[in-house]
Amino acid sequence: MKKILLILLTFFTLSICFSCSTPETRAKSNTDKRAQALENLGNAYMQEGKLQDGLETLLEAYKINPDSANLNHKIALIYREMGRYDLSLTFFQKALALQPRFPEVQNNLGTLYYLMGKWDLALEYFGKAAMDDLYKTPHFAYNNMGLIHHGMGRFQEAIINFKKALSHFPTFSVCYKNLGISYEAMAKNQEAINAYQDAIKFSTV
Structure with a gap:
């Protein structure tokens, strides 16, 4: 009887855990995964020097997750490489607004200011x-x-x-x-x- 009770309690506990995964949370998880996959792809394009492809892919990820400091940083880097300094500055500044202590962004922003004179x-x-x-x-x-x-x-x-x-x-x-x-x-x-x-x-x- 004790074994049966233990099994039932375990099943009940698992049922509660699974019930926590609502359609809304599953949808958000899928959206987050898509944004991360797009960011990874955009980063790969950057590494290959395919800046336009990288930019378009990262901007698609940005539509999903605009409050990622890392994503804003990567977009800023591409705009800087393209010579589009005003847009680069906008995304560097947003990255630091989202994550004020981000020395990699500060160094890269310094490089942008250097290029801007x-x-x-x-x-x-x-x-x-x-x-x-x-x-x-x-x-x-x-x-x-x-x-x-x-x-x-x-x-x-x-x-x-x-x-x-x-x-x-x-x-x-x-x-x-x-x-x-x-x-x-x-x-x-x-x-x-x-x-x-x-x-x-x-x-x-």
Whole structure:
């Protein structure tokens, strides 16, 4: 009798759990899955360099899930690559409004401002990304800040930032090259030679 009662109770419990899955929740689940599938496809198009296909696919996903920070970020990246900077800025800003602590977006927004010639804003957002301990690749942000300082003729500031980048990623070949260029601009030729040699040494790492 106890076994029968246990089986009945188990069946009753399972029945309650299954009853929680309503047609509405199942429909939402299917919609979420479609949005994610579209986002994955759009990302694959991006990786293949098929920007228009990627954009159209991601915008279709956006119609379903406009409040995804990741999705807004990816759309912003495509618009930036297409040179459509105003639209790119709109989607970067929305991504940060949805998820204020998103250093990858901050670094990429900094790159957009750099391309738009707004170097002070670029430095601001690169700095925010670099200082965020959630950011797994701060060397990119420091290298970017170094490039801007170099472009503004602030070679010592450029060197400081390139060295910060290398402290996070000691085999960053491109950064050694940039460091060498800044040293050369300051007529520090031996330091430039050393940096260029390191750039060559780590170019195959």
